[in-house]
Amino acid sequence: MTSPAEDVDVAAARPQPRRGVSLRDSGPPLALVVIFVAFSALSSDFRSIGNVQNIMDTAAVLAVVTCGITFVLMMGSIDLSAPGVMGAAAIAVALLVANNRNGNELGVIGILLAILLAAALGCVSGLALVLLKVPSFMTTLGVSAVGLGLATLMFNGVQPNITDGTLASWPVERLLGLSYLTWIAFACVLVGYLIQRYTRLGRYAFAIGGAEEVLALSGVKVAPYKVAVFTLAGAFYGLAGVMVTSQLSAGLVQAGKGYDFAAITAAVVGGTLLTGGRGGILHSAVGVLIVMVLTNGLVQVGVSPYWQGGVQGLIVVAAVAAAVLPQRRRNQVTK
Amino acid sequence: MIPPANPEIGQQPHPMVPALEVKNLVKHYPGVKALDGVDLVVRQNEVLGLAGENGAGKSTLLKALVGLVRPDSGEIWVRGEKVRLRSVVEAANHGIGMVFQEQSLVPNLTAAENIVLGSEGAGVRGGVYRWETMRKLAQEQLDKIGSDINPLARTDTLSFADRQMVEIAKVLRIEQRSQHPPVIILDEPTSVLESKEIETLFTQVRRLREFASVVFVSHRLDEVLDVCDRVSVLRGGQSVGEVATAGAAPADLHRMMIGSTGSDDHYHDQAYERSAEPLRPMLSIRGLSGKTFRDVDLEVAAGEIVGIVGVHGSGREDVCRALFGAEPTLAGEVTLDGKRLDLSSTRAAVAAGIGYVPAERKIEGMVGPMSVADNMTLTKQQSRCAGPIVMPKRQSSLVDRWIERLSIRTPHRGTQIQRLSGGNQQKVVLARWLVAGDIRLLLLDHPTRGLDIGARSEVYRLMRELADSGVATVLLADSLEEAIGMSDRIVVMSDGKATKHVPCPSGDKPTPLDLVKEMV
Amino acid sequence: MSTPVIAQPAAEPVVVKGGPTPAQRLTSFMPVIALVALLAALTIADPDFLTQKSLTAAIRTSAPLVVLAAGATLVVLCGGIDLSIAALASLSTVFFAMWLPDLGGLTTLAVIAAAAGIGAIQGIAHVVLRIPSFIVTLGGMSIFSAVALVISDAGPIRVVDRDATNWLTLYVAGYIPMAFFVAVVVVAVIALVLKLTPLQSYITATGYSESAARLAGTPVDRVKVGAFTVSGACAGLAAVMLVSRNFSGSPTMADNLLLPAVAAIVVGGTAITGGHGSIWRSLVGALVITLLRVGLPIVGVPSAYEQILYGAIIVAAVALTLDRSKVLTIK
Amino acid sequence: LTGCSEESNAGTGGSDKAGACDPADVKLVGQVRNESNPYEASWLDGGDAFAKSVDLEQQRLTYDGDSTKQQEQITQLLAGDTDCLVMNILPNGDSDTPPIVEQAQEAGAYLVTQWNKPADLNVTDYDHWISHITYNGVESGKQIGDALAEAIGGSGGIIALQGILDTGAAKDRFAGLEESLAANPDVKLLDQQTANFSRAEALEVTKTLLTKHGDDVKGIWAANDDMALGALEALKAAGKEGEIAVVGIDAVPDALTAIESGAMTATVSSDGPWQGGIGLAAGYCVATGELDVADIADEDRAWFAEQFLIQQDNVAEYLSPATDEADFECDNVFSRSQGAIS
Ligand SMILES: Nc1ncnc2c1ncn2[C@@H]1O[C@H](COP(=O)(O)OP(=O)(O)OP(=O)(O)O)[C@@H](O)[C@H]1O
Ligand SMILES: Nc1ncnc2c1ncn2[C@@H]1O[C@H](COP(=O)(O)OP(=O)(O)OP(=O)(O)O)[C@@H](O)[C@H]1O
Numbered sequence A: 001m002t003s004p005a006e007d008v009d010v011a012a013a014r015p016q017p018r019r020g021v022s023l024r025d026s027g028p029p030l031a032l033v034v035i036f037v038a039f040s041a042l043s044s045d046f047r048s049i050g051n052v053q054n055i056m057d058t059a060a061v062l063a064v065v066t067c068g069i070t071f072v073l074m075m076g077s078i079d080l081s082a083p084g085v086m087g088a089a090a091i092a093v094a095l096l097v098a099n100n101r102n103g104n105e106l107g108v109i110g111i112l113l114a115i116l117l118a119a120a121l122g123c124v125s126g127l128a129l130v131l132l133k134v135p136s137f138m139t140t141l142g143v144s145a146v147g148l149g150l151a152t153l154m155f156n157g158v159q160p161n162i163t164d165g166t167l168a169s170w171p172v173e174r175l176l177g178l179s180y181l182t183w184i185a186f187a188c189v190l191v192g193y194l195i196q197r198y199t200r201l202g203r204y205a206f207a208i209g210g211a212e213e214v215l216a217l218s219g220v221k222v223a224p225y226k227v228a229v230f231t232l233a234g235a236f237y238g239l240a241g242v243m244v245t246s247q248l249s250a251g252l253v254q255a256g257k258g259y260d261f262a263a264i265t266a267a268v269v270g271g272t273l274l275t276g277g278r279g280g281i282l283h284s285a286v287g288v289l290i291v292m293v294l295t296n297g298l299v300q301v302g303v304s305p306y307w308q309g310g311v312q313g314l315i316v317v318a319a320v321a322a323a324v325l326p327q328r329r330r331n332q333v334t335k
Numbered sequence B: 001m002i003p004p005a006n007p008e009i010g011q012q013p014h015p016m017v018p019a020l021e022v023k024n025l026v027k028h029y030p031g032v033k034a035l036d037g038v039d040l041v042v043r044q045n046e047v048l049g050l051a052g053e054n055g056a057g058k059s060t061l062l063k064a065l066v067g068l069v070r071p072d073s074g075e076i077w078v079r080g081e082k083v084r085l086r087s088v089v090e091a092a093n094h095g096i097g098m099v100f101q102e103q104s105l106v107p108n109l110t111a112a113e114n115i116v117l118g119s120e121g122a123g124v125r126g127g128v129y130r131w132e133t134m135r136k137l138a139q140e141q142l143d144k145i146g147s148d149i150n151p152l153a154r155t156d157t158l159s160f161a162d163r164q165m166v167e168i169a170k171v172l173r174i175e176q177r178s179q180h181p182p183v184i185i186l187d188e189p190t191s192v193l194e195s196k197e198i199e200t201l202f203t204q205v206r207r208l209r210e211f212a213s214v215v216f217v218s219h220r221l222d223e224v225l226d227v228c229d230r231v232s233v234l235r236g237g238q239s240v241g242e243v244a245t246a247g248a249a250p251a252d253l254h255r256m257m258i259g260s261t262g263s264d265d266h267y268h269d270q271a272y273e274r275s276a277e278p279l280r281p282m283l284s285i286r287g288l289s290g291k292t293f294r295d296v297d298l299e300v301a302a303g304e305i306v307g308i309v310g311v312h313g314s315g316r317e318d319v320c321r322a323l324f325g326a327e328p329t330l331a332g333e334v335t336l337d338g339k340r341l342d343l344s345s346t347r348a349a350v351a352a353g354i355g356y357v358p359a360e361r362k363i364e365g366m367v368g369p370m371s372v373a374d375n376m377t378l379t380k381q382q383s384r385c386a387g388p389i390v391m392p393k394r395q396s397s398l399v400d401r402w403i404e405r406l407s408i409r410t411p412h413r414g415t416q417i418q419r420l421s422g423g424n425q426q427k428v429v430l431a432r433w434l435v436a437g438d439i440r441l442l443l444l445d446h447p448t449r450g451l452d453i454g455a456r457s458e459v460y461r462l463m464r465e466l467a468d469s470g471v472a473t474v475l476l477a478d479s480l481e482e483a484i485g486m487s488d489r490i491v492v493m494s495d496g497k498a499t500k501h502v503p504c505p506s507g508d509k510p511t512p513l514d515l516v517k518e519m520v
Numbered sequence C: 001m002s003t004p005v006i007a008q009p010a011a012e013p014v015v016v017k018g019g020p021t022p023a024q025r026l027t028s029f030m031p032v033i034a035l036v037a038l039l040a041a042l043t044i045a046d047p048d049f050l051t052q053k054s055l056t057a058a059i060r061t062s063a064p065l066v067v068l069a070a071g072a073t074l075v076v077l078c079g080g081i082d083l084s085i086a087a088l089a090s091l092s093t094v095f096f097a098m099w100l101p102d103l104g105g106l107t108t109l110a111v112i113a114a115a116a117g118i119g120a121i122q123g124i125a126h127v128v129l130r131i132p133s134f135i136v137t138l139g140g141m142s143i144f145s146a147v148a149l150v151i152s153d154a155g156p157i158r159v160v161d162r163d164a165t166n167w168l169t170l171y172v173a174g175y176i177p178m179a180f181f182v183a184v185v186v187v188a189v190i191a192l193v194l195k196l197t198p199l200q201s202y203i204t205a206t207g208y209s210e211s212a213a214r215l216a217g218t219p220v221d222r223v224k225v226g227a228f229t230v231s232g233a234c235a236g237l238a239a240v241m242l243v244s245r246n247f248s249g250s251p252t253m254a255d256n257l258l259l260p261a262v263a264a265i266v267v268g269g270t271a272i273t274g275g276h277g278s279i280w281r282s283l284v285g286a287l288v289i290t291l292l293r294v295g296l297p298i299v300g301v302p303s304a305y306e307q308i309l310y311g312a313i314i315v316a317a318v319a320l321t322l323d324r325s326k327v328l329t330i331k
Numbered sequence D: 001l002t003g004c005s006e007e008s009n010a011g012t013g014g015s016d017k018a019g020a021c022d023p024a025d026v027k028l029v030g031q032v033r034n035e036s037n038p039y040e041a042s043w044l045d046g047g048d049a050f051a052k053s054v055d056l057e058q059q060r061l062t063y064d065g066d067s068t069k070q071q072e073q074i075t076q077l078l079a080g081d082t083d084c085l086v087m088n089i090l091p092n093g094d095s096d097t098p099p100i101v102e103q104a105q106e107a108g109a110y111l112v113t114q115w116n117k118p119a120d121l122n123v124t125d126y127d128h129w130i131s132h133i134t135y136n137g138v139e140s141g142k143q144i145g146d147a148l149a150e151a152i153g154g155s156g157g158i159i160a161l162q163g164i165l166d167t168g169a170a171k172d173r174f175a176g177l178e179e180s181l182a183a184n185p186d187v188k189l190l191d192q193q194t195a196n197f198s199r200a201e202a203l204e205v206t207k208t209l210l211t212k213h214g215d216d217v218k219g220i221w222a223a224n225d226d227m228a229l230g231a232l233e234a235l236k237a238a239g240k241e242g243e244i245a246v247v248g249i250d251a252v253p254d255a256l257t258a259i260e261s262g263a264m265t266a267t268v269s270s271d272g273p274w275q276g277g278i279g280l281a282a283g284y285c286v287a288t289g290e291l292d293v294a295d296i297a298d299e300d301r302a303w304f305a306e307q308f309l310i311q312q313d314n315v316a317e318y319l320s321p322a323t324d325e326a327d328f329e330c331d332n333v334f335s336r337s338q339g340a341i342s
């Protein structure tokens, strides 16, 4: 297999060709290195092997969510449904595998069913987008609320705790120093990358972000691909919800709280454009690491909890600015 | 999958049956009858020209032929069979494919993907890409038209001309879809190409004729006569006749297009008298450098039209943008009418009396969903305001006046500009700089791109009148002929540098060949 | 200079009657239709809901949301988004509570001015650094929250002197809560300024096509900074309204109003991609969202179903209100 | 401003009407943050149980931990019929209590609040705000702090997980920990971070703190059980389960199970079902005239409810909590008082 030429800078405003590999693609990895080195210099706890493993482990769930959201962002759409979809999947899996609430012991099948439920919710977002022509911002916000409602219904006042062996092993068992959860995240990134590079779904998602109308002119029906992308994203969120459940040994309605904005931040910090057509899974993976290194580093160097969010916000803005500034153009469109 | 068709051995229909026939096609849009009973015959193995003024209905007709526009009534026959075309795919299955007026490639995909887009065939199996196969499929197409671009290059890294080749390579994929000889529609493919590229394209068109029918649209009538076997003329949504190209002159075609014996005031023929007074310097550029140009010196006097010529990548476009504050500069000094010019923003440029008409009309020139009126008064808000307050009456009468003066075809001043034909859109964009009457320097990047002869003449006349009233003009012309015809002086740019200044007084114009020698 | 005259006559009469068709007019009333339909549904579910007292309470409740959504609508119309409004409003409640003892009656103006200034800084960061507004304001959101936590020592600050906010709890003409009245006045003033000046054109052009707007010499950057400034000022005003209602400032008070405010904008039918929409639409959208927030639980919908209904209704509302002829791509 | 009046419609409130309600006309409302947290869900269930005992139904309201939404719901609720309305409310934070109290007072509804109240807001200044009930956070924070100190043998490093910083509960409990630390000078607070009362956040914060402080960590103090349970998961993942002592507050069922199994050291009871019932009961008694606000002793207007430190030795008593109808009889509504809030 050969792969397409490396992505180079797209001039959104001027469709003239630009030469050379863009700095924008090397910016985020550079930022990651700079932030990592800075924290390492500031704190010896930070640069320990154990802490690096810890960063990878804590990044796992966000990485999986970000894999899903990246496909949506590549199309130029947005997805705010992660909290609801993850919550529904978390409760669903907790009630399907061995647990304290009912006699179910479906194991892996239970996990798959929970992911299927999540994919179905994602599919609803996509269908509402293409059939009702409602912007994804709203369809996914709506589906998130629906997911939380379903999760609350299933929760029904009593905390479901799981005793399933497979799930219990994910956060605990280690391979080469990293937990199974982390390996699952790696697998997701790899699968996401393969989908993005080598499948029609991935390439079309990318193309939809580049020039949706051209696909239609070429006789491609984009609607099914859009629905498929939201479904795929839902499946990733579902898996992430299952992962949270395995970490907590319990199904929480709030399992996905905050993951919507965190994942978008990670993707954008990694160089995926909210306007679509640029970036991808590897970019997002770098973005996830930037966010997680920041979060961890701030605790390690002992920044006051009050300030942590603020410092993180500042650094994210600075990181994006540093990545964007070198290729700033006069008549650039910044949304 | 789709059986690869070999045009030589495919069942050839009877040679007398037209490849495509359109009968009494009608299409209404709110306020306009875009097609008003059009008839058209495309014979097998011919290149049919389609001519008509801006807004005559050419693009609408062609879009109906590829299923993008649903006609209100009328019939379309393909090789003697009546068909209904409801989508691009259906049209492609009947062997009809189109290259659109505005380039339509996905910029962030590879050329190969664009070429096979929607008909990947063996390039995709079970939803999985087979890049090598896809590259080969694309390479085949590119070989057919003799293009040597890398199929795996990202499309937005290709030059405009190369992208046009990708479009043609792509449209030829319909051979794979239909057993029949294809009908290839080219809507203004040359308006963005340079002469060398146009020659390459024409070679391809002539080659296509061997096994296909071609419908070709261009506002450059000499081109139409050159490459076509026959020309059909549309006016106001109706077919008004056809011309065999052998022995016909552009003027004949033009007369048919406008329906009168209007004077053919094309730039070649016009004897244009300039006053002999010494010219007052208006724009003065010293040592201007930017990302893509270096050390450019240029003087433009009030009332002077200076053309800049150069091949793609010569940097001339960025010089214009830099003067308008839309592209950063690294060094140099620019004065306008003796005052140092602030190059930091487009705002400052507008305040200094500079106007700019960008080449990329759709993206940079107009705000599609806004009305004709709002587009026209967007820059010169003062023209429709009393103090800071907008006066709707003032705007409507001003706009209506300019709609009439420039013969802009629009149902209403309130119509969204994106609903106008390309030529009429361009006129609105030009009018934007004229409504206030306070322009001192006009930077025109391909201002006649996509305009019909009549509209072009209007733009030329307008440019000259503006020059007469003291406006300095920098022109990046559509063709060398246009540059020569319109300019008082020509500057040749190559590789980011202004290499040569060629005087171009009326009566003593250089030939295109003279310029080409300087350009390379 | 003389205006050039083109001799060539128009081939056919150019200007004909145009303007919006009845169907197009109807689409601009869709938000109101959605609002009335929702009110009717709530009344059917619980006939007691449709009382003057209950409606008065609902519109009083909606006031801060209306103001927040109205300000952010300008940013959305310009093609951006302001995710910081809620955090900025929270910070402003803290400002208010802290400054009141010193500034007295001037506190309201000072808070609005400070919030406007903070909004302007975000706008400047956005246009100068060319960072997407989504990121700038996401960063702003966490920074403002942090500042609010630190200066308030992470706790609410009581407002003992209620004179400064008491006026907001009055009623105009006996029935219209002052807070809502002020919100409507804010919406009307912004709408009027936009309509009467070229700002409307500038904003629309910027939102639909920033590069074309810039190359037409439109003051894109200033318009955007202005939009962020107004958005900030509105967050400040919303904060004052919240303080008048809660008798305290708190570093997290308004945080949960972000998604409802953005939902209000979109439910009103403003295109999230920019260009098309209006501030009136957001007013109606905010009323719809308020009815959903307070109406569903009050008429007795259990909380799990409430969330499901909320999700379904906001999607359905947008399906109804968004004028697709004005929005080219629905992303 | 001309044309402005103070009120569009005077509240129907007035103490003259107090106690005049027919039991069947009483409307019971319980409001908590959400139903997706076992503690608060059990609170609403307790309310339902009480309502059933008097042949009524409780209207269950939730506001997603959103202060604004809570206020909006209260406003809307009080715009309806308020004559015999009884509300048992969990205010989201301290600052949310004053507006709730004032609106209820004005509308003449009967109100009981729990957990959060600014210290300087006096229940005795109002006649429709019947009572404010809470647990002594300083005491519970200290109790589990002491239990933790004991579990690690009186010396060693601990880390603390704080609740939502902007709540009285979080602050009081942490103050209690500080008291305990003062009393146990060899116990060292290595680090403190907020995990916002959330299980998931506690998991992440704990992981990071464990790598930061490594084997120095001997114990984890959490401001509630949810966070303690999150910390337990972090220990599990780090293979340190059972090696580090963990304490929390609330006595949620999962924490009790953990204590029973020895995974967790201690918690302090907060009796959700009782809290859900008791507020409605007190309001019901006043609305129906069985109890007169004027007769309630000042120390019963704002009081600490009885709480117990639960450890492995006494956990069995708490494993199956049940509401006792007798608790809700009008004579008994203050029986769990440990005295006025100081
Ligand atoms: N989508 C549309 N909505 C409304 N009117 C339209 C639309 N498309 C085309 N028209 C109108 O139909 C008429 C014919 O337009 P068309 O684009 O076919 O002209 P054309 O001959 O291709 O012109 P040009 O040479 O400028 O490209 C014009 O008046 C145009 O304004
Ligand atoms: N900011 C930039 N960064 C990198 N390359 C650029 C940049 N701007 C322009 N270029 C490239 O530099 C070359 C000069 O561009 P320009 O558009 O000015 O050429 P031109 O002479 O105007 O061509 P045309 O004949 O098409 O008008 C082009 O190849 C363009 O792709």
Ligand SMILES: O[C@@H]1[C@@H](O)[C@H](O)OC[C@H]1O
Pocket (backbone or CB within 6 Å): D039, D115, D167, D169, D197, D223, D224, D225, D226, D249, D250, D270
């Ligand atoms: O977990 C409880 C939380 O939900 C509430 O804020 O009050 C105190 C905690 O014990």
Ligand SMILES: [Mg+2]
Pocket (backbone or CB within 6 Å): B058, B059, B060, B101, B421, B422
């Ligand atoms: Mg056309």
Ligand SMILES: [Mg+2]
Pocket (backbone or CB within 6 Å): B317, B359
């Ligand atoms: Mg150019």
